Amino acid sequence: MANSAPNPLSPRAALKHYFGYDQFRPGQAEIIDRAIAARDLLVLMPTGGGKSLCYQLPALLAPGVTIVVSPLIALMQDQVAHMVDSGIAATYLNSSLSAAEARSREAALLAGQYKLLYVAPERLLHEGFEPTLSELAHEVGIARLAVDEAHCVSEWGHDFRPEYRQLRTIRQRFKSVPVTALTATATARVQEDIIRQLALEEPYVHVASFHRQNLHYSVRSKPKQLPLEIVRLIREENGGSAIVYCQSRASVDKLAAALQQAGIAALPYHAGMSGEARAANQTAFVRDDAQVMVATIAFGMGIDKPDVRLVIHADLPRNLESYYQESGRAGRDGLPAQCILFFSYGDRSKIEFLIKQKSDPEEQRIARQQLRQTIDYAASLLCRQRVLVGYFGETLERDCGTCDNCLNPVPLEDRTIEAQKFLSCIYRCEQRFGMRYIIDVLRGKSDDRIVRNHHDELSTFGIGKDLTIKQWQALGQALVHQDFTIESTDGYGILTIGDRGMAVLRRELEVKVPQLAPEPEKVAVQRQESETLSEADGELFQHLRKLRKKIADLQAVPPYIIFSDRTLKEMARKQPETLAEFGQLVGVGQKKLNQYGEIFLNALDDFLRRSRVRQPADPTPEAIAPESEFAEPFEGGDSREAAPHPKAQPIVMPEPPEPVAQFIHASETQMETLELHRQGLSVAEIAKARQLKERTIFNHLAQLLAVGERVDIDAIVSAERQRQIFRAIFDVGSYTSLTPIRELLGEEFSFEEIRLVRAVLFGQS
Template identity: 50%
Template sequence: MHQLNSLEEALKHFFGHDSFRPGQQRIVEQALQNRDLLIIMPTGGGKSLCFQLPALLKAGLTVVVSPLIALMQDQVDALQDNGIGATFLNSSLNWDAVKSRETAILNGKIKLLYVSPERLLAEKFTPFLERVRSQIGISAFAIDEAHCVSEWGHDFRPEYRQMRQLRQRYPDIPLLALTATATKRVQQDIIQQLTLRQPEIHLASFNRPNLYYEVQAKQKPSYNQLFKLIKSYPEGSGIVYCLSRRTVDEVAFKLQKEGICALPYHAGMSDTDRATNQTRFIRDDAQVMVATIAFGMGINKPDVRFVVHYDLPRNLESYYQESGRAGRDGELAHCTLFYSAADIPRIDYFIEQKPDPQEQRLARQQLRQVIDYAEGSDCRRTIMLRYFGERLQGNCGKCDNCCYPKPVEDWTIEAQKFLSCVARCRERFGIIHTIDVLRGSRKKKIEQYGHHLLSTYGIGKDKSSDAWKMLARSLLHQGLVDETTDGYRVLKLNKLSWEILRKQRSVEIAVTQTPASQAIADVNPRNAEAEILFEKLRKLRKQIADAQSVPPYVVFADSSLKLMAQVQPQTIDAFAQISGVGTHKLTQYGERFVSEIRAFCQEQKLPAPLPSTSQMTTLQLYQQGLSVAEIAAKRSFSSSTIIAHLSELIEMKQPIDLSRLVSPEKQKPIMKVIQTVGAEPLRNLREQLGESFSYEEIRLVRSWWRREQI
């Protein structure tokens, strides 16, 4: 208990915080036990404190390896501002400054020294480090931005690979590796490259709940779109990331002309200009920083309210890092990505410049993952967190796909076809090849492998290639199929894939609507009932066409018939809304088609089931005016059982007054959400509505809605 008090007192004393953030205290305790640690904690999670506080509580000097001068400057300024002995040694200092700082270190006045990896491992620096070790001691090496060690990471730096020398030279000094992002593969690579000894791995959640993610289709001209977006944030700083230096200069210049205080930042500028602009931005002398990815690593500005990616980022890890520079203070912030397929060849050009074919393959796969994110219709957070191996339960409610969801449809049969094709191709191919087999492509590659002989060849002709891609993306994002990450996008079935194939699991996907004028296949009827009605309407169309001696499509196109079968309009007004029904055809054929649809709908109505004895008992007590709680007490049942009875009675069209159970002002929003996102599952509806609506209320209103559909 004493240890806890002293740690919290130290935290308050040095940093002014009353309590640790999640995960910090355990990391500090282990660092004080001289353990090797791998700490993965998202931007804004309080990573730096995990090595700074132990450094202050241990004897000797903690050496912090940092890749950027700007990052060192920023951290040292913040520490000195807290009265902590910290300094840095880098190429920006003259000889006198270096000497005076080295003297301060040897006199024990400094607890944290920031250096670059190049300086740390330079031969001429070794004697000084040896003197530090013998005179005052080195308490730990903290390697910040440790993902730079790994060629699988998004920001690989070859000089970081040499850091393994630290372990060889100083085997008894603990190593702490810290990064904001690392996939499982990168984590393993960091451990291996730095030769960490049985490190404790601290993996904080990658979820940043205060960030709102959205993707906007890039318009022409895209500058106007950006200007409008920035004007919608009258207060707060923002960063605009661009792919090229030229774009940075153009956008910054245009924004300045429009009266927005915007500054450029890229590697083509002088160090002085970059440093000046960065300082102006950090100090709120400028609202917007327009930058290439050269800007931002380790920039600790907590109140960035928006980050806009004007061009497509190269991989999801970079996007997570860069967009994550918004909202470090935990307040709401916006992350917007402008997406255009025209950006893809530009990034592909950069990839072509890589000398190693394996690196090219890996970069292309990473680019594909960004495209999948941008084009995906699932929750953006789910897609991003899954990339880091983290599962999000339900939807986040803070991204464009959750707040403005596309219609959800049951695509179980299509998923079974797709996964079956993956299995028959022996899990050795990617999305495009699988789709080619499903759609009966005549590509040479398919015949070479004999895949034109598979039972799944051509069974997906009824869907467009884009529709199959949409399904494939959704299966990946929902974790219903896996994909290799070594540069080759090979699909692999997992436990959930087999559940779908065995009909133990259904698949729902958010569907991007396709215009009625597209291929008929894209407006495929969703269920058996629609298929039957479609056939009836085809027969009617044939009769009319024969009587008039015209081809059937002259009466109505197939796409119109399929829409009729799906929507099932039972009035002339509703029929007039169907795509392909003009005034003339409405007058000529309207009545006959509506009569056919109406007759079909009447046939489909099944007699309502009769309530069970137990349900009847609940109904009688309800009619006596008893509340749900009173009925439950009288029958020795739980309230949820009584709610289940009442829900089922409502669907059976029994005399239940819904307003007695759910207030009318609550009924409306529940109905609205059901009409928007569908009636299943209940959990999804609750997440959309929020905690002020109970599951019981939603269930009762859903039953009423279903009753009205019958």
């Protein structure tokens, strides 16, 4: 029988004969030797690393049929077509075949005419296929079971499929049949789960480097006109193939249509389309009839297209494992390719909403940790490749040198002392807690949990008040990415100390991380200017000092850490109108420009507008429509383009800006609301008493604050929620729109309470 005897060719001869290569890629020869020796195998190779050859070539050299479990019809068809074209006897059985064609292939299979059979797990496990499988084992022999995309076995993987769990029953039926599990992505925990779920016996485990040297990773702020930016990037590729991933089906359809209108051959792909439409679009893309595929994550697994030059993520991916898998579809031919992620904190709320739909609390917990890891990657200032491969337990000896952070590095600074504090706190907390808990202990937060654990009695309690929460988080993430600490992947994110971390505690290693603190002011000789301010500029200076104090209090730092008086005075004199002008002020580095630029520019703008006498034609507060919760998020640019800056006005009459009520007065209906509020009624009670909507009452209170009336906001919004809203405003970097602030905070915060807090901070309703 055709399959009864082994192939006389050696592995190297078969490589040349069937596949046309003279040399194996790194790791392939060792894997194939152990496959020929009938060992169980777990093979981790990045996309384009040559996984398929690790079971295809041994299948040709061994008697019997190798069964390949594959999750997608398209993957089966591509693989089989490629092998048949190379003279290899392979076939597949799936739902795309007619009943007659399936019976014909099964007959040929049982007659020994094939060396490889591709089949979906559902068909392999179906009771109707059991007689065929038994006869195949008895008459022809099953040489090996190869499980492709094996991460689907694990619930910890990025694409868990329950039917993959049942493959263990095949191993139990055919105990003598060796198994090869293959995947491009798997953390250490997923690897362990694959071995356990497939009952691999003393497997040979090969883990190739996850470092894809030809891929250039970058993260960019998501622009307001994202389609235009994507069009520009695609046109720069001069016809090269591209994949654009979106989070939702609606986004896919909208973006694909926009690209088509721009003259780009783009097609959509998502689960809402018919199977025929998806297959047709995929074929057009693989065959270069379409340049761009705009898709959800439903597209891409196993797609054998080596010349994708650009992979764009228009939305935040669910987890780093998914991102590595999806971005890894670029540059499979080894030539340079770009992987670009457009990042907006607003994407987080969308994913959190999807997480809340999960019924299993355990799944929710894991998904939230994975989301946080993805956000950490997007916000990181470290080498992108170092962070990515570190997620899979690999440490790069040096930075990649090609990602955005390597090409535009943030200066490093020695933070050994702070790292020792952080690691010591982990140790004294018995290595049983996550990052935020450790930071709370370091910053001296006396909450119930810390007190209950007696961690307020530790020597490390409160020794980290000199750094903000965000600075400690940045340091903690850097320690994880540089293998000083190890973060568990069980959803809890427990921190333990690695060998390198112990060396830091022993003072054997230094710790250098991207700058955490604001850059010190340059000491170079500056052009001398008068320190004397005019009366009007002096009032503006005091206004800016109050804003600086509010920000400093929220971050628990001295005000001069935000900006020096010298910077504020120069700000008051020059009154910059754009970010470029603001960046030229003394003491304003790039980090401060990014973090505070928009906030101080808006404060300047608001002050100068209010310090001019209002014209009679100006609308009253009642005529100004409150900001809609459906407003577009502010995504940069000059927010003052809609109206001329006060500097452009011909009449300038500086007046003290406070109280603002000298220019704008509360209306009669607003004062009625204020009177009831001062009587101690809640918002709901006021609304009921006045037969108005609660939203209207909130608007009244915000407008009352804006005109200088006293409102007891503590009775409406708790102090803790106020602090969270303040932090979100500064994290977003702008308060011109409520939408991005709420997206960062989450749906448990209302637009109304955000508007109130904003009015307290900035005097804007």
